[in-house]
Amino acid sequence: MNKEEAKELILKYNAGQCTPEEQQLVDNWYQQFAADEGTGLSETDFEVLKKEMWAAVPEETGTQKTHKLWPRIAAAASIVLLAGAALWFSRPYIPGLRNETSIVYTHDIAPGKNRATITMEGGKRIALSDGKSGVVVAAGKLSYDDGSPVAGISGGSAMEMASVVTPRGGTYEVVLPDGSKVQLNASSSLKFPSSFKSLAERRVELSGEAYFEVTKNKKQPFIVKSRNQEVRVLGTHFNINAYTDEANTRTTLLEGSILINQKILKPNQQAVQADGNISVREVNANDAIDWKNGEFICREEPLESLMKKISRWYDVEVVYSNPELKERTFSGSLSRYDHVMDVLKAMEFTGTMKFKLENRTVRVL
Template identity: 50%
Template structure:
């Protein structure tokens, strides 16, 4: 058999869960060499035709494959929904985890999607299309990212403000009138001016979580106000998580520099604000924007924090039969585009037992 065909067939056997231990060992070695680009693309295309229903999921997985070579095997498993959706290093003696019987009978809970409502200065609210990923506030009206119209006219007068909010299970991007981009996470909202020209500052109010790419204007700083802090920038990329039901706010800098109250933040630093105190620590900034990249990343993260993210994204409520479980910590990477029952099976791999009842998740360990 031709070598390329051999590798394709090996991948097919893997995604169909038919590969034996010898074949898995060989596949592991080939993946480690980065010698499977073409073959993986072929099998991914086959899987797309057979299994997947969302082009967005495919784009997310393709991006991850090129960005994280060592995760290829797990990503292939994700594509056919036979893995745990945790991205973990391959081990040939690792036991497979099959979906539990209780999940197979549960309501199918899908991940979040693009959905938001914008409220204009005159009080008019517009439900934004789930087929679009974002909107642009422009002089010629309000448009979607692809140029199609949302509204022909918007109020650009001085002091005119608008707001956009996402529900639980929603995300949306906003390009402000100055060219700055804001990606809203689930259950979040921003209030902003529809025209920053002539104003001394570009002020925006945030409740929830958002990722900012701020257009540089040297003489017009960009200020984000949350429940307990003020973040001042000129032009940079950063993430703020400031949900009302969290005990603290997290501000993480990706590039540039920002000032939080009177403290300066540098790239790969994170400021935690709690009870009027700010603590700064070194982090991997990419972990803070995992949600924007279609992932849940955890590094010694508490179960409580992770499940808050799950609750917001999947629009579910989470209950603990033992409150001590909230403090359990673990590390891993999890796709935000898994169905919730697949996600819970992934948690089971880490010893976290759950029960799903309609839109309620019970942690039962």
């Protein structure tokens, strides 16, 4: 459920036009909100929200009825319109089924952050600073994106080949010798040369997921080798998801054009590679870079797929009490900046499942 859909539901509720299931869903939001710590809004922000919601309420609903239902409207608006964290599972909400958020946890887990290591060709491995957001390779030397030197590399010494690796719960940007930018998602790696000058191609190797902004150079194609495929470009923006624990490798184009295993991809198209066969489909390309923009965006996505993303970003293991839960599909969005308990709590708002967090294990109940 997106913000507009949530707003429509709240207005429908206020007008007394909800189905019993819809009314139960809004009541469930309010019950959870009331049991929680409150809106977290300042008095001024709350009044602004209140005026906006009043302005959107149809006049024929009546003043007395609106006053009566306002607490529920304010709660749902705060949770859905401002936090943007409620999910709407494709399985219909069943009144009375796990209505309350009741996550059992021993401690919370913070979201991932800038974390990575770089391994030089000779095997030297250096932990990159989590206080920096990226590294720059220029003239065969390495520095951080703010110009400061990388500790452990004396005098910005030259290198031949290098690999940047992000762990679970880590992300990092790499600026390549040609100025191309690569943002690595969690549990990913990028292998690249220190210079492209004497090479006919700008070739790199990816494992995991990354977003590429490739500097244009018609004379020197840029090639990304990942699981069972090669992406060839002259200069463009695209995302590759090539995790080994996923069934498919997905390449999504945002602008320009790319050649992938002899197939041409256009903007807002995604190539899905499975067992050497590639199919192309139309998509919203921005959904593919939700992770880069700090979100988990889901459109009829199986729970197993979302939990893999959560597992990588929060560095947690996921265990299912019932394998059938993996197939449940849903749509919505969650923030990657939230702690894991807040993410799980937002998912529990649907009333269709429970979670138990023990150390770094999430149990789906």
